[in-house]
Amino acid sequence: MNPAEIPSFLREHASHFQDFSDQRLAELAAGGRVVSVEAGVATAHIGDDAGFLGVVLEGELIATAPGEGGRTAELLRFKAGETFGELGLMTGDKVTADIVAATRAQVLEIPVELFRTAVLSEPAAAERISKAVATRLREVIADPARSAAALDRSADPHGLRLHSERPQKLLVFNCGSSSVKYSFFDTASDTSQARGMIGRIGTSGTRHIHHGPNGETTRELPGGGYADAFDALLAALTDPRAGVIRTPGEVSAVGHRVVHGGGRFTEATLITDGAMAHLEELSPLAPLHNPVNLAGIREARRVFPHAPQVAVFDTGFHHTLPSYAYLYQLPAICPRLRRHVLRLAREDRGSCAPGRLRQPRCDQRTAVVREHLARPKERPHLYPG
Numbered sequence: 058m059n060p061a062e063i064p065s066f067l068r069e070h071a072s073h074f075q076d077f078s079d080q081r082l083a084e085l086a087a088g089g090r091v092v093s094v095e096a097g098v099a100t101a102h103i104g105d106d107a108g109f110l111g112v113v114l115e116g117e118l119i120a121t122a123p124g125e126g127g128r129t130a131e132l133l134r135f136k137a138g139e140t141f142g143e144l145g146l147m148t149g150d151k152v153t154a155d156i157v158a159a160t161r162a163q164v165l166e167i168p169v170e171l172f173r174t175a176v177l178s179e180p181a182a183a184e185r186i187s188k189a190v191a192t193r194l195r196e197v198i199a200d201p202a203r204s205a206a207a208l209d210r211s212a213d214p215h216g217l218r219l220h221s222e223r224p225q226k227l228l229v230f231n232c233g234s235s236s237v238k239y240s241f242f243d244t245a246s247d248t249s250q251a252r253g254m255i256g257r258i259g260t261s262g263t264r265h266i267h268h269g270p271n272g273e274t275t276r277e278l279p280g281g282g283y284a285d286a287f288d289a290l291l292a293a294l295t296d297p298r299a300g301v302i303r304t305p306g307e308v309s310a311v312g313h314r315v316v317h318g319g320g321r322f323t324e325a326t327l328i329t330d331g332a333m334a335h336l337e338e339l340s341p342l343a344p345l346h347n348p349v350n351l352a353g354i355r356e357a358r359r360v361f362p363h364a365p366q367v368a369v370f371d372t373g374f375h376h377t378l379p380s381y382a383y384l385y386q387l388p389a390i391c392p393r394l395r396r397h398v399l400r401l402a403r404e405d406r407g408s409c410a411p412g413r414l415r416q417p418r419c420d421q422r423t424a425v426v427r428e429h430l431a432r433p434k435e436r437p438h439l440y441p442g
Contacts, residue, residue, distance in 0.1 A: 058114045058163055060086060067165075070138030071112055073182050073189070081175060088171040094118070094158040095379030101156040107145025109166040110176065113137050116162025120154040132203050133193055134159070143186050146172050225309040226302060228294075228361070232313070232353030234345060235259060237286050241294060241301055251294060251301045255286045267293040269301060283349075287356040308364045311357050316346035318370030328354060328366040336368075 058066065064082035067074040074082060091114065094100050100111065103122065111118075113135050120133040120141065132154055135141050145152055146169055167176070177183050198204045224245035231238040236256045243249040253267035255278070263278040267290070278289055294300050302308065313328070319339045326332060333351065340347040350368075358366055375383075 058091070060091065063089075063091070063114070063165060066114060066138075067112065071140065072138070073140060073176070073185050076181050077179065081179075084175055085167055085171065086165070088175070089165045089167045092164050092166060094162045094164060096158050096160050096162075097377045098379055099155050099157045100164055101142065101152050101154075103152055103155055105152040107142055107150065107152055107169065109142060109168050110146055110172045111135075111141045111156065112165040112167065113139050113141075114163040114165055117159040118162055118164070119157050119159045121157055122154045130203060130205075132197055140186075140189070144190050147177075147186070147190070226307050227310055227312065228308050228357075228364075229312040230314070230353050230357060232283070232349050234349050237283070237290065237353060239290055243301065249301050253290060253293065255289060258283060258286050265289050265293065267299075269293070269296075269299045271299045274299065283352045283356045284359075287353075287360045291360050305361050306363055308361050311361050311364045311366045313350065313354050313357065313366065313368045314371070315350045315354075315368045316371045317343040318368075318372050322368070322370050323373045323376035326368050326370075328358070328368055332368075 063086040064079065067082050067085065068077065074085070077085075089112075090109075092100065094116075100118070115137055117137075118135045118141070119131055120135070121129050121131055123129065133141075135156075141156055142152070144150070176186070224243070227242045227244070229240045229242070235258050236254060237258065238254045239252065241249075241251040248270055251267065251269045253265065255263065255265045257263045259280065259282055261280050263280055263286075265276045265278050265286075267274050267276075274293070276289070278285065291305060294302055295304065312325075315322075315336065317339050318326075318336075319342060321335055321339075322332075333354070336347065336351055340351070354366060354368070
C-alpha cells in the first residue's frame with residue numbers, strides 16, 4: 058500500500074480510527090512502520106514485550122498458541138482493517154500469542170508511545186478498543202480448545218516431553234557413514250530408558266557402547282555391516298539382565314533422522330515402500346548421508362517389522378522459509394531452482410507425537426540445489442527432487 062493511502066484506509070476500514078481527524082490519521086501513518094510479512098512468518102511472538110499496535114493493511118494474519126501436546130491452536134484471525142496487540146499495550150503484559158501471516162500481508166505497526174498519546178487519548182477510540190478486546194476474549198473462551206491454549210501456562214507448552222494417552226516404547230536412530238546412534242524411550246517409565254552407539258561399522262575395531270538402566274557396558278564386535286550392528290543393538294535392548302524390552306514386538310514406533318527430504322518430504326513421514334523409493338531418488342542430494350540413513354531404515358524394518366517407521370528430515374526444519382529466502386533469482390533459466398537449508402533434526406522430538414505423523418505427499422517435481430552448510434567446499438549439484 059502506498060504510504061499516502063494509509064490515512065484514508067484507516068478512516069474507511071479500521072473502526073478504531075473512524076472519528077479521527079485528518080491530522081491525527083496523518084500522525085499515525087507517519088509515526089508507524091509498514092512491514093511486509095510473507096505467509097508463514099510471524100510478526101509477533103509469545104513472550105515478546107508488547108511494543109506496537111498492529112493494523113492489517115493487506116492480507117490476513119492468525120493468532121496462534123501451543124495447544125494440547127504441543128500442537129498449534131488457532132485463536133483468532135485478523136483481516137484487512139482489523140487490529141491486534143491492544144490487550145498487551147493496555148495492561149503491560151507480554152504477548153500471549155504468535156501472530157503469523159496466513160497470506161502475504163502488510164501491517165502498520167503503531168509504536169506503544171504513539172498508541173498511548175494519539176489513540177488512547179481519544180475517548181471514543183479507547184471505548185471501541187475495550188469493546189473489541191472483550192469481544193475477542195468472549196469468542197476465545199467460548200471454545201474450550203482455544204481457551205485452553207490461550208490460558209495455558211504449562212512448563213512444557215510445546216509438548217517436548219514424551220507422553221501419550223497410552224504407554225509407548227519408542228526407538229530413535231541416527232545412522233551415519235560408520236556409526237549407528239540410538240535412544241530408547243518408555244513413556245510410562247523414566248527409568249526404563251536406554252541409549253547407545255556402535256562405531257567403526259565396516260572396519261576393524263567396531264565397538265558397541267550401551268547405556269541402560271544398569272549403567273554402561275562396552276563390547277568389541279567383529280567387523281560387519283549395518284545388519285550386524287542392528288543385531289547387536291537388539292541383543293543389548295532385549296538382554297534379560299540389562300535390557301529394556303523382552304521382544305522386538307514391544308517397540309511401538311521407530312524414528313529415523315534423514316538428512317535430505319528434497320521438496321517432497323518436509324514433515325515427519327511414515328515410511329512405506331513408496332516413500333523408500335522416493336528417498337532413494339534423493340540420495341544424490343546428500344551422497345554421504347542419505348544412503349546410510351536408508352541402510353539404517355532397511356535394517357530397522359527388518360529387526361522391528363511390526364513397528365511403524367517414521368522419518369524426520371534435516372531440511373524439513375526450514376521448510377517454512379518464505380519463497381524469497383530459498384528461490385534463486387534465475388527465472389529465465391529455471392524458475393524453480395531453489396536452495397535447501399539443513400539443520401540437525403535430533404531436537405525435534407515432538408514430531409513423533411501421536412497424531413502428528415504425515416503420509417508421504419506427492420508434489421510437483423522440483424529442481425533443487427544441494428547446499429550442505431556443513432561441507433561448504435563441496436560443489437553443489439543439480440538434481441530432480
